Amino acid sequence: MEINRRQFFRICGAGLGSSSIAALGFAPGEALAEVRQFKLARSTETRNTCPYCSVSCGVIMHSLGDKSKNAQSDIFHIEGDPDHPVNRGTLCPKGAALVDFIHSPNRLKYPEYRAAGSSEWKRISWDEAFTRIARLLKEDRDKNFVAQNADGVTVNRWITTGFLAASAASNETGYLTHKAVRSLGALAFDNQARV
């Protein structure tokens, strides 16, 4: 094999480098054979429930940052929770794409209010939102609650406002939501999963 002067020095340099590394106790063969670092090795795991449908699959969200105050958390991977009794680690395509949902620029993160006749949504605080919702519910219920029907039969119903519950809630939250809504007399009550 013919080599020029430049190639000769390059080969000598590579030989010297690898022999020095070997002399220091490193085995280049092993280093080259090492697999890539597992990308979840240093992540913080947080368990949650997929928000999309009533199957309510368990998910593990992997984030950077150790939850200390000066660390900015950033979710970079989500997968099915293998210990969850509902899905045993599996996710449908919607659940498998949850990480994009989280980082979507269109994701709604705070309450917004659009006044009647206005074309613009305005950001409001959670306190303002809850106060307004509670006041409107009370006003409507006070005005439209039906204690007895035309025949004098007790019905205790309120049919002018409807409720939509979230599908990602736990059994316990679902039970309490159902109790609260039905105790107000509301009949129009459904779940996000059926929308």
Ligand code: SF4
């Ligand atoms: S992963 Fe799919 S099936 Fe499971 S809760 Fe989410 S949307 Fe429903």
